[in-house]
Amino acid sequence: MKNENKIDFSTNLSCPIPKNDYEHVLLAHGGGGTLSHQLINKLFFSQFDNEFLNEQHDSAIFNVDKSRLAFTTDSYVVQPIFFPGGNIGELAVNGTVNDLTVSGAKPVYISVGFIIEEGLLIEDLWKIVLSMKDAARKSGVKIVTGDTKVVDKGKGDKIFINTSGIGVIKHGINISPKRCVPGDKIILSGRIADHGIAVMSAREGLEFETAIVSDTASLNELFECIEIFGDKIHAMRDPTRGGLASSLNEIAEIANVGMLIEEDKIPISDEVKGACEILGLDPLYIANEGKMVAIVDNEIAEDVLNEWRKTDLGKEAEIIGEVSPESPGTVVMKTTIGSKRIVDMISGEQLPRIC
Amino acid sequence: MKYLDEFRDGKAARKLSLEIKSVTSKPWQIMEICGGQTHSILKYSIEELLPEEITLIHGPGCPVCVTPLELIDKAIAIAQKDDVIFASFGDMLRVPGSMHDLLSVKAKGGNVKMVYSPLDAVKLAENNPDNKVVFFGVGFETTAPANAMSVIEAKRRGLKNYSILCSHVLVPPAIDALLSFRNNNIQGFLAAGHVCTVMGYEEYFPIAEKYKVPIVVTGFEPIDILQGVLLTVKQLEEGKSEVQNQYSRVVTEEGNTAAQKLLEEVFERRDRKWRGIGSIPLSGFKLKNEDSDFDAEKIFKVENIETEESPLCIAGEVLQGIKKPIECPAFGKECTPEHPLGAPMVSTEGACAAYFHYGKIKKELIRN
Numbered sequence: 210m211k212n213e214n215k216i217d218f219s220t221n222l223s224c225p226i227p228k229n230d231y232e233h234v235l236l237a238h239g240g241g242g243t244l245s246h247q248l249i250n251k252l253f254f255s256q257f258d259n260e261f262l263n264e265q266h267d268s269a270i271f272n273v274d275k276s277r278l279a280f281t282t283d284s285y286v287v288q289p290i291f292f293p294g295g296n297i298g299e300l301a302v303n304g305t306v307n308d309l310t311v312s313g314a315k316p317v318y319i320s321v322g323f324i325i326e327e328g329l330l331i332e333d334l335w336k337i338v339l340s341m342k343d344a345a346r347k348s349g350v351k352i353v354t355g356d357t358k359v360v361d362k363g364k365g366d367k368i369f370i371n372t373s374g375i376g377v378i379k380h381g382i383n384i385s386p387k388r389c390v391p392g393d394k395i396i397l398s399g400r401i402a403d404h405g406i407a408v409m410s411a412r413e414g415l416e417f418e419t420a421i422v423s424d425t426a427s428l429n430e431l432f433e434c435i436e437i438f439g440d441k442i443h444a445m446r447d448p449t450r451g452g453l454a455s456s457l458n459e460i461a462e463i464a465n466v467g468m469l470i471e472e473d474k475i476p477i478s479d480e481v482k483g484a485c486e487i488l489g490l491d492p493l494y495i496a497n498e499g500k501m502v503a504i505v506d507n508e509i510a511e512d513v514l515n516e517w518r519k520t521d522l523g524k525e526a527e528i529i530g531e532v533s534p535e536s537p538g539t540v541v542m543k544t545t546i547g548s549k550r551i552v553d554m555i556s557g558e559q560l561p562r563i564c
Numbered sequence: 565m566k567y568l569d570e571f572r573d574g575k576a577a578r579k580l581s582l583e584i585k586s587v588t589s590k591p592w593q594i595m596e597i598c599g600g601q602t603h604s605i606l607k608y609s610i611e612e613l614l615p616e617e618i619t620l621i622h623g624p625g626c627p628v629c630v631t632p633l634e635l636i637d638k639a640i641a642i643a644q645k646d647d648v649i650f651a652s653f654g655d656m657l658r659v660p661g662s663m664h665d666l667l668s669v670k671a672k673g674g675n676v677k678m679v680y681s682p683l684d685a686v687k688l689a690e691n692n693p694d695n696k697v698v699f700f701g702v703g704f705e706t707t708a709p710a711n712a713m714s715v716i717e718a719k720r721r722g723l724k725n726y727s728i729l730c731s732h733v734l735v736p737p738a739i740d741a742l743l744s745f746r747n748n749n750i751q752g753f754l755a756a757g758h759v760c761t762v763m764g765y766e767e768y769f770p771i772a773e774k775y776k777v778p779i780v781v782t783g784f785e786p787i788d789i790l791q792g793v794l795l796t797v798k799q800l801e802e803g804k805s806e807v808q809n810q811y812s813r814v815v816t817e818e819g820n821t822a823a824q825k826l827l828e829e830v831f832e833r834r835d836r837k838w839r840g841i842g843s844i845p846l847s848g849f850k851l852k853n854e855d856s857d858f859d860a861e862k863i864f865k866v867e868n869i870e871t872e873e874s875p876l877c878i879a880g881e882v883l884q885g886i887k888k889p890i891e892c893p894a895f896g897k898e899c900t901p902e903h904p905l906g907a908p909m910v911s912t913e914g915a916c917a918a919y920f921h922y923g924k925i926k927k928e929l930i931r932n
Contacts (some may be wrong), residue, residue: 231875233671244900471573482568488680545569546577546786548609553921 214554236277242555243449247379265463267446268312270378277380279314281305282373290333290367293407294422301370302344302352304449306427311385311445311501315377316348316429321355321372326365344399348427350374365538381439386504388443389464393532394510395473398431398477398501398517401453401524405495408486421480424501431523434516441506442513448502454493456502457540458554468540470530470552494555504532567813571785572608580790581613584797586729591617592800593749595742595794595885597735599626600784602915606922608786612799614793621749622915623883625756627703628655629883629907629914630838632872635702635731637638638866640669642698642729645864649675649692652700653707653776658693659910662871665801671842682714682728689718689726701728705759708732709823712830715851715858726758730851733836735759736767737847740882743775750885752796756791757811764819768807783811830855838871839907840880874910879906882915889916896920 237244261269266280278344285301302319309316325334341429345352409425428447435442444464453475461468477492485492499522505513510528517523533541540552544562570576591860602622624630640661643650650666654850657666657678671678675695679685682699688932689697694929703713711728718726735756742748755768760781768779778799782792792810798804809815827849836848850860861867874878876894889895889908899905899919908914 230670231668233668235667237667287833382905427894486568544608544786545572545574546608546610547574548612549608550922551605 218309225278230436231320233245235286240555240559241449241455245451246554247366250542254269264346264385265459266312267308269430270312270314277378279309279312279376279378279443281308281312281374282371283308284410285370286369287408289365289411290337292423294424295372295425295498296337297342297368298339299344300374300423300425302348303427304431305372305374305427305454306344306348306350307447307449307498307501309374309385309431310377310423311447312378312380313382313432313442314443315378315433316350316374316427317349317433318353319345319351319372319374321370323355323357324331324369325357325359326369327362327365329360329367333367337370340509341508344427348429355440359459365376379414379436382436382442383440384442384445386444386446386463386537388459389460389466389504389532390443391532391534393420393443393504394507394528395457395468395470395532396503396505396510396513396517397453397475397527398428398503399499400481401448401497401500402477402481402485402495404449406481406492406495409435409488410484412558419480419484421478422485424497424499426522428499428522430520431501431517434520434523435503435513437496438505438509438513441509442503443506446502448497448500450496452492452494453500453502454491454540454552455554457552460504460537461496461540464532465537466538467533467538468479468530469543470540471543472545473526474525474529476525493552494559511543566787570789571783576787577613577790578699580787580794583913584613584618584790585615586795587794587798587801588617589801591619592797593619593850594623594796595750596754596782596789596792597619597623597625597739598754599760599914600761601756601782602626602918604784604786604789606834606918609922610786610789613790615819618622618793619795620796622882622918623742623753623885624838624841624883624886625704625735625921626908626914627733628659628910629879629889630733630840631656631659631731631907632839632871633662633835634758634818634836634869634871635729636665637871638861638864639700640664640666641866641869642860642864643669643674643676645696646756647695649677649688649695649697649698650679650700651679651682651688653680653702654678654833655910656700656702656857658904659907660904682711683717684713684779686717686721686723686726689723690721693725694723696727696863698864699726699728701730701732702736704733705754705762705827706756708831708883709762709820709826710753712826714788715828715830715855719855724857727858727860727863728851730831730847730849731836732831734833734847736761736771736877737844738838738841739768740771740774741777741841741844741847743771745884747886748884750777752777752800753779754792755779755878757766757781757783757788757815760819761807761817762820764805764817765809765815766817771826772805772807778805779807781807781809781811781815783814838883840883840908842880862908874905877906879908880917882906882908889919892916 218295268279405422446456517526685699831849833846908916
């Protein structure tokens with residue numbers, strides 16, 4: 210007799226699947242917002258649970274003999290693969306380099322995994338490889354191991370790239386969102402939302418003419434020039450997917466502190482502002498690929514700002530706000546008209562408005 | 565940035581705020597009709613700059629919010645069909661139907677595409693002759709001309725595989741309906757600037773006259789809204805009920821006559837069901853009979869789908885300005901932007917989502 214109610218444990222499904230609002234994975238589960246966090250917390254953190262992962266840092270940090278190392282991984286599925294200001298290859302190198310950098314590490318070695326869709330032009334792959342070589346050289350990392358897989362036409366989107374990386378953390382550096390305390394200053398290295406808008410402008414169905422190019426860059430120079438301040442640098446992030454708002458919300462939540470930022474102080478180019486107005490998007494939630502946010506002891510805030518402003522990547526840096534004891538876990542923004550409002554975590558993808 | 569920064573200027577905002585305070589002598593309830601204005605009000609915490617006597621009521625002007633549930637179900641039924649490419653503006657994709665939303669249809673393999681213009685959907689039809697392309701034509705008078713244009717373009721290009729699922733709604737009949745409800749407490753209106761850009765504001769004179777309410781055509785930036793409130797309060801304090809135009813840098817009395825001609829060519833007025841409010845006479849557009857070849861409801865035979873609303877959701881009262889989102893027992897609990905029970909929680913223009921994203925800051929913190 211058929212027993213339809215009996216659960217089959219033979220597939221080693223020893224834990225019940227956590228309750229989810231959706232039966233299927235939606236694109237929004239990868240958007241970097243609340244849905245992404247729910248998926249990661251419920252399905253991954255709950256099962257992979259360990260002291261390194263639970264830090265929820267951009268990299269895992271651990272000791273091997275007498276060295277402190279940072280280890281991270283990231284996958285790149287950007288579409289289109291070539292966009293104004295860059296391509297998927299340099300993004301994949303810079304992204305992993307940056308995840309190590311904002312953990313306080315000097316990136317040393319990275320691995321590359323290619324998943325290529327049948328039919329990709331060899332010439333395009335060559336361009337990608339060359340830009341990866343160039344990005345690695347600029348960041349001072351070596352690509353030391355890799356893997357290549359090819360999938361049937363229609364089973365991928367031209368090319369996906371995974372990179373993992375290892376970096377070395379110097380003595381005296383201690384970067385962790387948990388170290389943020391009230392009074393710390395929040396410093397942003399330059400104008401936001403260029404990458405997201407540049408990619409969008411090249412996407413099918415949304416061709417608009419713009420001079421905006423991606424800001425993709427490796428951020429090591431921004432960290433190297435402030436390393437001397439040691440443990441007075443409390444936290445760093447590169448606000449990629451989910452934008453500045455999501456990065457600040459993550460830190461506020463992990464450190465259980467409030468954040469007060471000023472809209473007037475956040476650098477945004479007129480072109481990006483205009484594009485966001487037309488598309489009904491909020492630049493605070495749009496991806497960057499070459500920006501850093503540092504949260505530092507008030508004592509060194511001006512010095513960090515000055516050091517950054519001497520660099521190419523940080524010449525438009527600004528102190529955009531401070532860590533506050535009020536409303537822990539919340540980011541509050543003083544608007545241009547002088548009122549205050551919450552800057553929330555985005556829930557899924559930003560959906561352009563109708564009108 | 566020109567035409568933006570000066571309308572988000574702190575000094576100008578403070579000056580207007582003081583002026584509003586000085587002319588206000590008693591409590592007034594003003595409704596901003598448009599979801600775009602609600603969005604600005606919450607995004608810039610504009611209520612902080614208003615005296616306590618003034619209450620802003622968030623009106624039904626969010627196209628995503630007032631689209632009836634059964635239309636979402638019709639959209640989902642069409643989008644699930646194998647040969648269909650279903651094209652829609654972004655924020656309609658997450659609106660919950662009675663079972664699921666269009667994003668879930670996409671996740672299960674449905675061909676659902678986000679477009680920025682109905683003309684892009686026409687292009688899709690041209691490039692995919694073996695598929696039927698359906699555009700979800702929702703919105704107010706603002707989006708209707710582009711949708712009308714898409715039908716005209718499809719006709720001109722001889723496309724037989726393009727249609728629209730049409731649910732356009734019109735603002736003036738809705739204002740009339742709201743004011744005719746016995747328990748309404750609206751004393752003045754900020755009319756929607758962009759709707760008036762297309763339609764002009766001649767239609768508002770008889771409404772202001774009939775119900776003795778001031779109506780001020782208002783823009784969307786914080787300074788626009790503060791000016792709109794100031795003009796409305798001045799009229800209320802002086803016992804006037806006139807139609808005024810704050811948004812004169814964009815809006816003229818007769819509106820965009822070329823766009824109006826397109827609308828007349830393609831659409832005719834009909835009664836429309838508004839989510840949470842009910843049917844309002846002659847408050848929407850439908851395709852004219854001679855264009856029924858472009859009417860997705862007819863082509864896919866989904867005219868008979870009918871649906872019940874969630875009993876927990878008070879979207880109707882929120883959209884009529886009777887209750888604020890925070891007065892809903894499901895707000896932020898059963899109903900969140902990730903899991904919306906009603907449409908106002910979906911779009912950033914929806915009153916509930918706007919409260920959820922921008923409004924949960926503690927009052928004390930704002931006042932400091």
